[in-house]
Amino acid sequence: MTSPSPAVLDLVTSLSRSRPGLEIDVSSLTRAQFAYDASNYRLTPQAVAHPRDVDDVVAIVRQAHRLKLPITTRGSGTSMAGNAVGTGLVLNLARHMNRVLRVDDDARTATVEAGVVLDSLQEVVRPYGLMFGPDPSSHSRATLGGMIGNDACGNHSVAYGRTGDHVLELDLVLADGVRVRADSTGITAVDPADEQRVRVLERGLRELIQSHLAVLRTELDRVPRQVSGYHLHQLLPERGFDVARSLVGSEGTLAIVVAATVQLVSRPSLNGLTVIGYDDIAAAAEDVPTILELKPAAVEGMDQAIVETMRARRGEAAVGQMPEGNAWLYVEFLEDDPDLIAHKVAQLKDRVRAEGRAREVRWVTSGPERAAIWRVREDGAGLSAIGPGGIRTWPGWEDAAVAPDRLASYLRDFRNLLQAHGFDGVLYGHFGAGCIHVRINFTTDTAAGRDAMRSFVVAAAELVTSHGGTLSGEHGDGRSRSELLPLMYTPTVMSAFAQLKTIWDPDGMLNPGVLINPDALSANIPSAPPALPATFALVDDDGDLAKAAGRCIGIGRCIADTGGVMCPSYRATHDEKDSTRGRARALQSWAARADTPDTADGADILRTLDLCLSCKACSTDCPTGTDMATYKSEFLHQHYRGQMRPLTHYTLGWLPTALRATRWIAPVVNAMLSSRWVVRALPRLAGITSERRMPRFASSRSISRELAQVPRSGGRALLFVDSFTRGFRPELVGSAQRVLAAAGVQVELAPDVCCGLTWITTGQLGVARRVLRRTVRLLNRPAASSLPIIVLEPSCASALAHDLPALLQHDDARAVAGRVLTFDQALHTLADPEWEYPELPENGTLQTHCHEYATFRSHKQSDSLRGHGMTNLQEATGCCGLAGNFGFEADHYSTSVAVAGQALLPALDRSSESDVVLADGFSCATQISQLRPDRKPLHLAQLLDALLAERSAAPDQQPESQGRPVS
Template sequence: MTGSLEAALRQAVRGEVEFGSSTRAVYATDSSNYRQVPIGVVFPRDTDDLVAAVRVCADHGVPVLGRGAGTSLAGQACNVAVVLDTSRHMTRILEIDPVRRTARVQPGVVLDDLRRAAEVHGLTFGPDPATHAWCTLGGMIGNNSCGTHALYAGKTVDNVESLTVVTYDGEVLELGAYDDSAYAAAVVAGGRTAEVLGGLREIGRRHEALVRERYVDIPRRVSGYNLDQLLPDSGFHVARALVGTESTCVLVAEATVTLSVSPAHRRLVVLGYPDVFAAADAVPSLLGHGLLGLEGFDETLERQMRDRDLHVQHLELLPPGGGWLLAELGADDPAEADARTDAFTAALPDGVAWRRFDDETDQRRVWLVRESGLGATAIRADGRHNSEGWEDAAVAPERLGEYLRAVTALWDDYGYSGAWYGHFGQGCVHTRNDFDLHTEQGLRDYRSYVERAADLVVSMGGSLSGEHGDGQSRGELLERMYGPELVDAFRQFKAVFDPRGRMNPGKVVDAYPLDSSLRFGPDHRVVRPHQQFFALADDGGSLQTAVERCVGVGRCRRDDAGTMCPSYRVTRDERHSTRGRAKLLAEMFQGEVTPATWRNDDVREALDLCLSCKGCQTDCPTHVDMATYKAEFLSHHYARRLRPRVMYALGLLPWAARAATAVPRAANLVLTAPGLSQLVRRAAGVTTARPAPRFAATSWRRTRSARDHARTSQPTVVVWPDTFTDAYSPEVGERLVELLERLGERVVVPEQWGCCGRPLYDAGMLATARRTLAGLLDVLQPWLDRGLPVVVPEPSCLSTFRDELPGLLPDDPRAARLASLARSPAEQLLASSRLDGALAAAPHDLPERLVIHPHCHARAGAAAPADRELLQRLGHEAEVLDAGCCGLAGSFGFDAAHEPLSRRIGEESWLPQVRAALGDDRLVADGFSCRTQLDHLGGPAATDLVTLAWQRLCDGGQGRPAGVRGD
């Protein structure tokens, strides 16, 4: 049947239809505890495609599931069904009406895209979960999402005006609110809409008394279907009744939503309390001040952020305490915003520590602490997972302190622990706990705990879910909250739209057991750690444990900030996101959907477009390190067999460069001569669409100066002649040496050749990399023994010293020693006690504004902040650009198979952001790859930081350094 279904879908749908093992593996999980392998995935291009796909599925009697960003936390976004993913193509904002304050959108629109478009009119879509930069409106409607600003703007349900939906029988319905006249007109018109409205009105009439009795009146009642919207005093709002149904009834094809006024001037007050319980107790007294948001978190979250090294630098902004509240106020008039904030702080009782932030940058830093909740709590310091399962209940704000104390006491009964964070102002607080889901006894304890917690929250007049929905985590518990009659009314509601029960079955209504289909349940296959190249010390030496760090947060789907994931930003293919690759690797170890073998082609193909930019190493909240995983996988995938020829051509570049620097004129002739160059490069699998970088006329190592510095007596610092600086940019090395000497250093430049082997990692040539690194340590050992700093001009090589080196040679104490001594030029210059004096004595032109584009590996290796600090010390105003990866990524863009994607990343994603940020300012780019990509794509001129500092301190302020010109 699957074959005929796939064929029928391909014939009926214009969008992509993917039934392959790799796609099914990637879509087998969401952000929850659950795992269910889909039948296949369809990426509809529009409403017609949605209808066509659903009709084919209905003809074959198979279930369907609508999915947005796949970040659901209750299991509602995975199922044994045909998944309809609207996030690839159905991403248009169709209309914004600033007068009516509405927007009409397709379901795949990312929330922040809508918010940016609305901000032009001083408006916003109020609900904003922590995933606002990548979650979709369709997913928010499915889950009835809320977020920080639901405090003043309401939940998603409060902001939906009408919906265009597709039912399982392929009907397209336009649904909204119906007063008596609108209802009568719809009934007269007949058809499926009249049938639906009649059925729903009868459900509302029959169950009105129970709905009024059992639907709790709290800000965050999200659990269950919104039968209260069918009551007369709610305007018989059918569209809102469908919000939160998690695609168990219909698929959303289009939505008209309400936009809220977005206060132009905002203030943030952070309050510190002795503990989280005292913070919760204080909430009711703060709500009368017209707050835009009131969030909170505890000291456990702060500690876990430190353990995960996640936004630790921002924690310094918090006032003293063990529990914190973040109160946001605002107005369109700055004076009014100040007045409201002054009144708020004046009303605070004595003894409450607080800090106020008016600056937007500082506010954003504090909000990043709060938004780190899921990422910081997902993985424990010992590498074990904390899991969702009871992380979303809500109570009245007046009872929040009582609720938190009661659940914390319940933790003690079971030996659980967790952090508290979330929407304190509306009584909805999240947590993740160290449940044992791996053993039968652990599962029995988990079920017992969840049932007791459910009874507790119901006894307090609360809701099982306050934001994330019911799905499978809470679906079977709904009777405890609503009773059997209303749960049966939910079945009737679903049957009006989906009488065959094929829409996302087993979620919310007649839900699968909450302790079944678990991703890490007792049947989860744990592979004994094998012999690996990388130590993976934080993951017990296990690649499986490492890839299972991914909990599906989805930040790698973000495309407006950060570095990861450049290939996903262009392809929009989940398999080419960091999350998708991690999930596929994890599925490889299970061996159910994709083969459990290192020869796995699904994994190889997904990793093939990984640029090894290391963006995920810093951008991912759980520190998934895909560049390392890729290198490790490829080392086993190609063990004892030949690699593609391009891997040898590019992976062995350092050795080729070493030979070429002996005869640079002949080497350049081979690389540039018409006919010969194309023949050589095509034979090697290297692109002919780019000019080959030209070797310098004299390499750095072969200059008289470098040879003189190789014999420096009693040196104080080592400057490492990395392959890229040595072969292509020797002037940078020369200027760096001159700079350091101007500051009183005695510089030694090693004469003996060595290399970090940076290009080897992209090809997984790790045995060679180990030998190369051991040789490099031999070269540097005399200076390592003396504890001299080693300055590395090229960011990617510095990153290798700090990252791959200790990871590949964990038992060689010299590796850790070099990692600790390695410095970027900026770091070393800033460490000089003579820098300020030299700057004071050096003439300089008027300060200029500079924009820094950090190399991706500099970001990952924590070297980038020093660049900005040095430029500021040089007298410039410096902005660090957040434009992502340039797309060249070392050897990636020179691979003929990868060159088109590399160019697209540069031209469509990276370069427009560079140009927009640059204006009339000057660009600073230290990475060889970044400057090469600028040149190849006709980008703006760029200079490097060493040259700028050299110009100021050593060149007498004469002239401007030459940049890499792209015009």
């Protein structure tokens, strides 16, 4: 990576004086992370600016204009076309400029800053019964500015059209720093001193339109999703010279959108989703014109590859609700009248059955089931990126559109084209609008592969235009398709586009290389990095850490503040370096040595990994299966090989060994850790925060007393007592033994072995392997080699089920992993069918351990609890923030508390003090006890043990625990 140019250094110096506090980052780490979006391209910027407000933007743009420094404006950075990367200055509006400024419920409008995320806007306007109509699948992280930049649509575009259909006014900063407002009738200057500048601009636009009236009327706006090129037709006289909407879809090449006023729509109270299964995706497309006659809100299509990938990655339960077929249409009606919805669904069934192509039609009425079905569709881009067998697919031709009545014939021709070029593709999209998304198994990391991709894309452009379609139906042209625009438009229209660019941006400083004078579509695509052999198996990635990190394709679900659990540290800091995506991108650059010498020593990678909690949530929440906890362990293992490590790698990483010693002197250790002098010295002596109370160590006597309750032989299952349970809360052992015995599960005590978790999370994989070899040997002893292994601590269960086979890579390890059960799983699968679960309190709060969430997702403790009477259960869906070593490390305390504040603490604060609090994980329970000392978290075994004791004490009476605390 080259150093920032003198112009960039000049800009930073100037702005540090004129705009104190404005952050402009020229570090190699940030530049590497912002070199990517969700496309195939990599262009490293010279600097990344995070403006706080419009005045910051104006100051930055004026200085950049003076220095002739190009600017690329960026929202969430999820562009699949490469329109959010550039080699000059990246202007990141999402960090700070993300407020909803005004809502006018009478006019049904909202004014927002460009960096506001769509879901955030939806939450603000929900109380008014309103919403923003277009809803791209990336709604949890898509910014309004980005949606305006590429004229985003979404799943319900049949009803609500494109973003441009809802834009009323834009607040803009021009390429020279002048502020203007554009609306449906023209442009006005924010500062009266700039009025003459604006008049010249408007006159140029009017003259351009007058000289191209005929061609703009015939070549633009021909199909519903014609996003390619500029929207000059919005300036036609019959459109009223709508400058605001003419700028929608201009991809940041004409002006910088800093705020927008948008039209809102009424939020329907009811929806009716019908899923139709077909043998073939083209057959599904044949039914679209008939379905559109019923005026649905959404008609979405999808082929079997996405469903197969979802099934392989998340289990049968994730797709079990899908009708029979190899392709599917989602048809949704949005209304306020349930009878009208029922009538339309009935009509739909009659019509598609009459057409004779559908295999099965299913009306989905359950809310959770409807959400699960939409999840399959919304995860399409990520799920299809890495399919079953590890086959990787890429964007590049993912966004073409035709008129809906041409869709079936286009799809057949397109599949023939794929076959002729030796490619395969995963097809899905907005069939009701004729828009097809496809990811193709290109080989992008070799010169020959890029040539083959280019040959195909050119042929595909010729094909879609022969069907009267558009190169882009939603994502914009970007670097993927701008070069192909002359295949779609005549030279006259292309000349008009070029003139428009000159009128708005005479020096070509805004997002150069896109739309006008574009770079070649096969340029700026990185080659394959050299392989990085890994200690972890990384089976799906050929044992290659570089390939594994390459799983991240920039979809950006990890930078969403809602949904799932990842990425807790990003949600705390909103810094790209603390997201799963930011870490993966840094690892990709480091693996490719693209940033040598800046990151050759790995210092930047340590920075971006520092706040990774190793929660493992990304391994499940990320649609591509990016597993940053594993990559972090692998990197730390390689980086510190033969070197001194951070202090906590010894003090906390070797905790299981320390616990073997402290049990004999537990009273002394506990007394020392209660001394304020010792506590103050902990950061310096052990790297441990002084902000926390240390958990009390269990004595040898208490450990022996609890273990003595479990037989040493003769069981139908092994009770695995992990280091945390043995060393800090051995009372769980007796509770678990009594509950399992009551349930008819005869257990015996597993050998005193360790899961190796603390060595794994600190990247001491050599030690972890040695520990785990012994664990496998003793758990596979002949007398017990077939017994299920019940593990009380979820993180240890996860380490045995997931990390153990990945590290040891042999059949004995895989056999042990396959026998592991959490305590709740054991009750579900091993208990006597006649055993009656004790009646649970109605009210409770559950903190699910992140590792349990990630590794044992097919079985949810929350389902068990609700099914056995805890009907008013609230689940704190999010990381507790302690996360093993993380929350005890001196530099991480504040982040740990901030993460707890995302889900756990609000859930506790919403609950009554008398409600049961369940937290099976030692870290989760410790965090709750320390941050909410008035709440006593219980392991499920402790709750059930207490309830069974009550039932035993009063066998002829109804349990009195209903709705009251259990301790």
